[in-house]
Amino acid sequence: xDAQKALRPLTVVAAAGLLLTGAACNGPLxxxxxxxxxxAPAMATTTVAPAAPAAAPPTTLPPSGGxxxxxxxxxxxxxxxxxxxxxxxxxxxxxxxxxxxxPQQNSD
Amino acid sequence: MTFTTRFKxxxxxIVAASALAxxxxxxxxxxxxxxxxxxxxxxxxxxxxADQAVKDRLTQIDTLTGRLNGAGADCGxxxxxxxxxxxxxxxxxxxxxxxxxxTDAGKARIEYRQIFTDFRIYWLQTPKTRDVVxxxxxxxxxxxxxxxxxxxxxxxxxxxxxxxxxxxAQAAVDDMGAKLTDATTxxxxxxxxxxxxxxxxxxxxxxSSNFAALQKGRQDLHTxxxxxxxxxxxxxxxxxxxxxxxxS
Numbered sequence: 001x002d003a004q005k006a007l008r009p010l011t012v013v014a015a016a017g018l019l020l021t022g023a024a025c026n027g028p029l030x031x032x033x034x035x036x037x038x039x040a041p042a043m044a045t046t047t048v049a050p051a052a053p054a055a056a057p058p059t060t061l062p063p064s065g066g067x068x069x070x071x072x073x074x075x076x077x078x079x080x081x082x083x084x085x086x087x088x089x090x091x092x093x094x095x096x097x098x099x100x101x102x103p104q105q106n107s108d
Numbered sequence: 109m110t111f112t113t114r115f116k117x118x119x120x121x122i123v124a125a126s127a128l129a130x131x132x133x134x135x136x137x138x139x140x141x142x143x144x145x146x147x148x149x150x151x152x153x154x155x156x157x158a159d160q161a162v163k164d165r166l167t168q169i170d171t172l173t174g175r176l177n178g179a180g181a182d183c184g185x186x187x188x189x190x191x192x193x194x195x196x197x198x199x200x201x202x203x204x205x206x207x208x209x210x211t212d213a214g215k216a217r218i219e220y221r222q223i224f225t226d227f228r229i230y231w232l233q234t235p236k237t238r239d240v241v242x243x244x245x246x247x248x249x250x251x252x253x254x255x256x257x258x259x260x261x262x263x264x265x266x267x268x269x270x271x272x273x274x275x276x277a278q279a280a281v282d283d284m285g286a287k288l289t290d291a292t293t294x295x296x297x298x299x300x301x302x303x304x305x306x307x308x309x310x311x312x313x314x315x316s317s318n319f320a321a322l323q324k325g326r327q328d329l330h331t332x333x334x335x336x337x338x339x340x341x342x343x344x345x346x347x348x349x350x351x352x353x354x355x356s
Contacts (some may be wrong), residue, residue: 072272073263077346081256082340083288089340094243096333099238099326108142108224108231 142231142315147220151213158220162204165229169197172237181251183296185303187241196227221310225275228307232318236302239325243299246332250291253339257284260346267353277349284342291335298328 148154176190203222211214227233260281268274302325308314 005316027139036226071269072353073267073350075263075347075350078256078260078263078343081252081259082343082347085249085256085340085343088245088252090334092242092245092249092333092336095238096329097196099235099329101238108144108229 124315139194142224142228144221147217149208151216151267154213154216154220155208155210158207158223159204161223162200165200165223165227166197168229168234169193169200172207172234174246176237179241179248181244183240183243183247183299185299189237192238193233196229196233196245200227200229203268208271211325225310225325226307228318232305232307232322235322235326236305239302239322239329240299242246242329243295243332246295246329246336248293249336250288250295250339253284253336253343254288256343257281257288257339260284260343260350264346267350272353274349274353277346277353280342280346280349284339284346287335287339287342291332292341294328294332298325298332301325 125331148157173190173193176186176193181188189222200223203219203226207216210219260277263282264277267277290328301321305321306314308318
């Protein structure tokens, strides 16, 4: 009986120590586990196109300095405009060639 | 160099030369001053020949009027030249009626000659109308390229505001603007300088001055065409530069 009474405080102290040790170890482990399962928030919020309007994907700025993978301004409509001009230039070339032809009858 | 290699090189050169010849309109000289056909001796033959000559010219007038109406633009001379062609049509019909009713062979010969000297449908009105239509077509292309130039300039300004070096694109679009201005000037010069040329009516000095004016108009037209092609090349250069911009 006396021995049991004498050991009871030691048991309580040992149990408390185990709990404290577990708590101390579980925090970093839990954080490490959480970090390995989700992408880093800091990476997800990095902005690479600060000046580009959100509605125009082709205007995305390239990383600083180097050659652009995509044009910094929209150019697809410029290409379309050039194609339209090409059609009219083709007609103009035809008309100029037509004007170069001699009259069908030089006699009059 | 083997025979096969030489043959291939020669063939390639011929193909390249042919492609250039097709791409660039041939700069043919305006036809030489006309030699008017002599009137047939018999009055009946003269009347038949005159009637056919008038019909041929009326068909040509309709063709030329159709070209003018379908030009899709106007350098400013369309209504003037269309009016001349309408007057020519009425005048030729009237002259044909006069010849068909003629009983005096001497008068008939003079009237027969007027089919050619007083109208010059083939020698004057045809190249004149073609020059005017070419100016119209060029004007339409010029307008489209000018609109494109404004768009390109907007994108250059946008890229410049973002800190890009746009000097090459700006130089190209500046040259484009200059060439479009030159094209307009030269095409209008070609069109306006020939639009009011009048048939010589047998006057050699008028015939000679008309010949010189047609030649000059043709040269101006070709210069305008070259200007337009250069402006088009500048546009391509500027757009490509915008696609490959670097941070300044």
